[in-house]
Amino acid sequence: MFWSKKNGNKSQEFQEILKLRSELSFKGIQFDKALFQLLTPLFEENPLLFKDWKDLQNKVLQAVEEKTWTIQDEIEFIESYVNLWKIAKSDELHTQLTIKGNQQDIQIFPLITFGAIQNALQLGYNSMREHPLKIRIQLSQSTLQLEVSNRVNHYLQNQADNMQFEYWKNRLEYRYPEKHQLFVNSNSNIFKSTLILQIA
Template identity: 25%
Template sequence: MGLLSVPILTSPDFGSFQNMAKAPGFQRSVLAYSLLFAFFYLNYHVLIPKFYSKKKRWIYAALLLACFLVVSYTPDLIINSPKPPSNLPFPNNPPHKTAPIDLFGFRDTFIIQFSMIAFLSILLRLDHRLNTIQNEKLKAEVNYLKAQINPHFLFNTLNSVYALTLKKSDEAPWAVLKLSEMMRYVVTESHAEKVSLEREIQYITDYIDLQKLRMGNHTNLVYEIQGNPSGQKIAPIILINYVENAFKYGVNPDELSNIRIFIHIESHSVELIVENKITVKNTSFKEPTTEGNKNTKKRLDYFYPEKYQLHIDQRDNFYMVNLLIDLS
């Protein structure tokens, strides 16, 4: 409203609507400011999110130039009237009248006005994006805290440890130590924004080792790590969800199970491939799994925007996840 009121407030015929509405200069000014108004929303809703935010800066600059030419020349093309001499601020301005001060200057070209509108829309869009990211981060943190330790895994592990103690197995102290290390990692280190990739992989290894306690000869497990994780950093507890799903749906004592977990590390990236045969079709797992996948996707979007590739292939009795993260 403030933008569209500028032509009215700066018109030399302000106070006489009929004279003002008939003046070609006023008509040209209203059209130009209306185009600026439209450009603001076009820039805010389309150009910035599709080009500026995605770092397509040259395309964005070219589109800005095109918009500037449209805003500058369209009024003159539509409203045909001779331009006023350069010493007169408004067309058809009588010599005895003094036009009000033009709030922006360069009225004919709209350079300053256009630049201000473009800059303002970028600032508002970036502020909106920042607020959205902060809200999503808070939601992701809450969901992440809720799901740090999968209760099914904890109960199953405690049951397995209990069975080992009844048998007085030498593996019982080892299992308690593994579970203790996992709990310590979750409680003390996983709140950091980035942790050592080596420690994150050790967490996954401990998880798999504990899962082996409840697996027998009916499960064929392949777990491979290639590359050196030393010196690399990653967001904590961001890979484990897909590993958990493999054991949740891929271990069945009444059916032959196949689980393959492959971690490939390069200088600035880590790739996780998880494949498993679906042997458990328990609907009670479906909702928590869906929520866990959504939370992991949100955390990936937050920590690695446009720096990861996630591919999930699900068929009747087969599930595969391929996640590649650029850690640079």
């Protein structure tokens, strides 16, 4: 195949677009506007809640988009983030988090799992105890597998059809080119995202 200078420029421009969208995805997860709007009315009555939110923000603002952190950092952030959503939603959010595998010495780009989790929390229907939001992480020496599923929101034609989710896919492409697989499945009951990352 012959490559012209014009094609090369297109490829470079494509990488620059991926880089920009990767950064936008990261920023959108660092500060979750939807969560903040839900929590704000509760801060005055519950100062400790404001402290928990502030502590979470301080931690995530220390993360750098292009520098890895440990899988343990990622999991701890997931737990804190989901707990804040549960408080914000009161009795209207049911979740199930499962972590399997050895968490030692695994490094990943920060918040790389959050596109699916944020999407499920913001757009999924998770108020039924028998249909909780399920987050499952399976770790091995070479792969991380994430499964996130929620009850379908019937007010949406396609839960994955939004800019935030697209930017997350762009970030995966930019940070893990040819080292990730993302599967999105939906039926009349369940929306599910499955991410497989090669981490070694």
